[in-house]
Amino acid sequence: MEPETLRAYVSENRELEKALTKRNQQYIFDLKKSLDAANLSEEEKTIALHEMLPVLVKEQKGGKTARQLFGTVSERTEAILNKPEEVKESTPVLMWLDNTLLLLGLLTIMVGLMSFISRGQGQLYGLLSLILASMAGGWVFYLMYKYIYQYEQKGADKSKRPKIWKTMLILVPAFFLWILIFSSTPWLPSAINPTVDPIILIVIGAASFAVRYYLKKKYNIIGSLSVPRN
Known part of the structure; x- marks a missing residue:
């Protein structure tokens, strides 16, 4: 200094x-x-x-x-x-993208497998529904990190933790918005929200995980779901 x-x-x-x-x-x-x-x-x-x-x-x-x-x-x-080595925090956009790709991978593989088992009968979620639900969920998980999880890390300044009422005022509406998007998007016209062959959904899911892995390595993304906790 x-x-x-x-x-x-x-x-x-x-x-x-x-x-x-x-x-x-x-x-x-x-x-x-x-x-x-x-x-x-x-x-x-x-x-x-x-x-x-x-x-x-x-x-x-x-x-x-x-x-x-x-x-x-x-x-x-x-x-x-024993102050831990400072870890450079990822930007909100990168953390949101990391969460989105994780959710997209999980949702597409899950829906793909269920649809494959039922031979495509009763598939409710089109591709756009899954993408929008993943994007919304990715942002909700980032907000959970921003207002809760980051203050549970070792060495975090807990004096800056937001009041619980403020946290709930932000997280509860965000969570219900996510549920609303998940439940309403299946009603979108099939022209913009087509149902996709189960095999293609599984491939999309695998590709999402692969892209997420590549981006984490390239940009050293610290995901909001994998931050070190006490």
Whole structure:
């Protein structure tokens, strides 16, 4: 880190500490002693505190303590010393595409196998229905990651987790929209939503999995359904 940046961090930390409550000041004091005992460098200690203090000053206004936000001093020390290597997060579009291809592969193979067993009788879902349902479901799964799963990862800043009512306000309508798309698209005209031979559906499903595998390797996509959890 540049010396000027480090000096700015030290100055900002000092000012932020003055705004802490007595209890939180004691927590930071004890944390500094613990980090010193662990032989953490001054630069690393400054950076770690700079990540914590703005959050702590903001959240203490709502009555939260440092222990509630970051765990015990020993737990926070352990988290700082064993901070996991930062994984570059995939863009929302890539995560949505990854989910879409996964669902398209599952749905087309499932419908294809069921239709093959029943010899094509009673096949409800045309190709457009399956594509739209996969796209909608892919977005719902991304929203679940954005508002829930990302905060369950090791080292995640749980203080930024949205309120449960806000999460439900977004996820519940999105889920019902997905169900609506799934249940209504079979009524689309067959001219734009043709039923496809079961073998072709299975081939499309296999191709979806192959394309998904290729894109994950090419762009190092971290899927919203496969993020590491605690």
